[in-house]
Amino acid sequence: MLNNDTLRSIRYMLDLGDVHVVEIMKLTGFPATREQVEPWLRKEDEPGFVEMPDAAMAHFLDGLIVHRRGRDESQPPRPVETRVNNNVVLKKLRVAFELKEDDILAIMTEAGFRVSRGEINALFRQPKHSNFRLCGDQFLRNFLKGLTQRLRGV
Numbered sequence: 001m002l003n004n005d006t007l008r009s010i011r012y013m014l015d016l017g018d019v020h021v022v023e024i025m026k027l028t029g030f031p032a033t034r035e036q037v038e039p040w041l042r043k044e045d046e047p048g049f050v051e052m053p054d055a056a057m058a059h060f061l062d063g064l065i066v067h068r069r070g071r072d073e074s075q076p077p078r079p080v081e082t083r084v085n086n087n088v089v090l091k092k093l094r095v096a097f098e099l100k101e102d103d104i105l106a107i108m109t110e111a112g113f114r115v116s117r118g119e120i121n122a123l124f125r126q127p128k129h130s131n132f133r134l135c136g137d138q139f140l141r142n143f144l145k146g147l148t149q150r151l152r153g154v
Helices: 003-014 018-026 034-041 055-071 084-097 103-111 117-123 137-152
Strands: none
Touching: 003 018, 003 034, 003 055, 003 137, 018 034, 018 055, 055 084, 084 137, 103 117, 103 137
16 A cells, blocks of 8 residues: 555544644654645645655654654654555554554454454564564555544544
């Protein structure tokens, strides 16, 4: 799934304006500007569309965690991901929204996507683990849809 699609979904889910997206990114030290963010929020077929780089998405997701949960001063800042895939997005959203396995299962059920506990666990394993499974676009889309329904009551 494109980082732009994920950003638009999260922005809608939390009812964030462009300025809020910039502020969230700045929480991790990313020098974002509104002019830089606006092309990322456009659809692929719109003029001026620019693909969002992985580094910017990683900073946004880390900033979202700080925005929702606060900064943990007792821990040193974690290095920002260099490569963002659907599994990383899912993990960061789970941390930001403090979701447990049961919450994710309920969100997916509400979105009309049947999934087992084992499948959910496989998505959060380390890539080198034998039971690791890549998170597909369809799973992430349904997760974002279900989380949006839960948060917005839509």
